Amino acid sequence: MALLVTAAVFTSCSKDSNNNPDPNPGKVDTTAISGDVSGTWTKGNVYKITGSLQIAEGKSLTIEEGVTVLFSDTIVKPEFIVKGNLYSNGTAQNPVKFTVPDNLKTSANQFGGFWGGIIAGPTSTELVLNYTILEYGGAVTTEESASVKAGLYKAAAGERVPALYYSNVNGKLVVMNSTIRNFYEDGMYLEGGKVLIAKNTIHTTGIANGDAINIKSGCVADVAFNLVYSPNTNGLKLSNSGDRTPQAFVIGYNNTIVNAGWRRPTTKGGSIWVEKGVRVNLYNNLLANDRYGIKRDKGNPEDSANGRSVIANTFYYGYTQTAVDQFQPSNEIIAGANDITATTAGANDPKFVSYPLNTDVNNATFDASWDFHLQAGSPALTKGKTGITRNYSAGLTVNGVTYTSPEAADYIGAFGVK
Structure with missing residues (x-):
């Protein structure tokens, strides 16, 4: 069936032995797809996946707006292997969806596990998820x-398979305006590439462990203006593990991370974790009701030689005294310049438009009506650092489209005033 998908992309019409026109020119069989895929999956169609997919090395698949990629076989639990290039191009009104049948989307199944994830190998040179839901x-x-x-x-x-895995140190990965939710494991697990992750929402990930965004050596990344809610472990796990070249260098700014780490009762669970010689520049991150502040592995910390790592302008809020106590600076919790912090529960209310700050820190259920914009008078307004250096301020060009890292805002967190 996969060959039918590929062929249909490039053939607009065909004729039968009586030279009669095909009544359905270009029609794609979308009912049972598995195996090798490439070409274009066209706007608004539903593609029913019954076995694992593969984009072969040197091939590309473009997915147009409004496409639903439906993983319908819960016994096989297919994976999407990318050895070539994947371009998933949704829109705000018509996102691309990698999903499962609606009857499986229950509270009992909130951590999914019904298909694998998008697994991109070292021969994948370009991968884009824009306005895409996993x-x-x-x-x-x-x-x-x-x-x-x-x-x-x-x-x-x-x-367990992450929602997205990428591993080409010379490749390009762009994830923007997208949503990763209800996954059993990490949202992203990245072992290489020029990486731009911006303006995404990641929530309800990891049941026994799992980070929202897990970055390893070989990555040079900008991570900005993302909302992360209730990852099992960290919102951002930043590491130079793996000893790939280049050294992992992450510029992470204007992210909002809420309720991180409480569902994994170990020393690692928290907001942002840095370790093993990773180079980080972290600015303007809003951390609310997280298990720890920005935390280092004190036995194998970040690259802090000669000011190579900078952490500043972090906003902390804790509804409980336990949360507040666990973001106080220590030999593990990193104090940054111009941080906004407190020593008592409830101080420094960030004044979200609509989010109950007394929500149980173990809660993993995301309410789509919540609004993490800031109200007028929020202490996070006007406290952000602007003019920071970004890896991709000049843009990252993928498949002829240039994606630019957004400029840092003068507020802290992913959202300012509406």
Whole structure:
């Protein structure tokens, strides 16, 4: 069936033996797709996935706005292997959706696990997710899983798959205006590439562990204006593990991270974790009701030599005294310049437009009516650092389109006043 999908993209019409025109020129069989795919999946169609997919090395698949990629086989639990290029181009009104049948979207299934994830290998040179929704995945691998057979990600049975894995140190990855939600494991697990992650929402990820965004060596990344809610472990895990070149360098700014880390009762669970020689510049991040402040692995910390890492203008809020106590500076919790902090519960209310700050910190259910914009008079307004250096201020060009890292705002967090 996958060959039919590919062929239909490039063939506008065909004729039968009687030279009669095809009554449905260019029609794609979307009812049972598996195997190799490439070409274009066209606007508004539903593509029913019944087995693992692969974009072969040197091939590309473009997914147009409004497409639904429906993982309908909950026994096979397919994965999407990308050895070539993937361009998922939704719009605000018509996002692309990687999803499962509606009857599976229940509170009992809030961490998904019904399909794997998008697993991009070291030959994937470009991958774009723009206005794209990934949900209800994170299946556990078996010996028959496509990623295990291809030697990708952890290449072993018994591992949960992240929503998105990317591993080409020379490749380009753009994730913008997108949503990752209801995943059993990490939202993103990145082991290489020029990376731009901006203006996304990531929530309800990780049931036993899992970070919203997990960045390793080989990545040079801008991570900005993202909303992260209730990751099992960290909102951002930033590490130079893996010893790939280049050294991991992450500029993370104007992110809002709420309720992070409480569902994993270990030393790692928190807001932002830095370790193993990663170079970080972190500015204007709003951390509300997280288990810890920005935290280092004190036995194997970030690259702080000669001012190579900078942390500043972080806003902290804790509804409980426990939360407040756990963001106080120590040899693990990093104090930054111009931080806005407090020592008593409830101080420095960020004044979100509509989010109850007394929400249980173990809550993982996201309410779409919540609004994390700031009200007038918020102490996070006008406290941001502007004019910061960004890796991709001149843009990252992918498939002929240039994506630019947004400028830092003069407020702290992902959202200012409406």
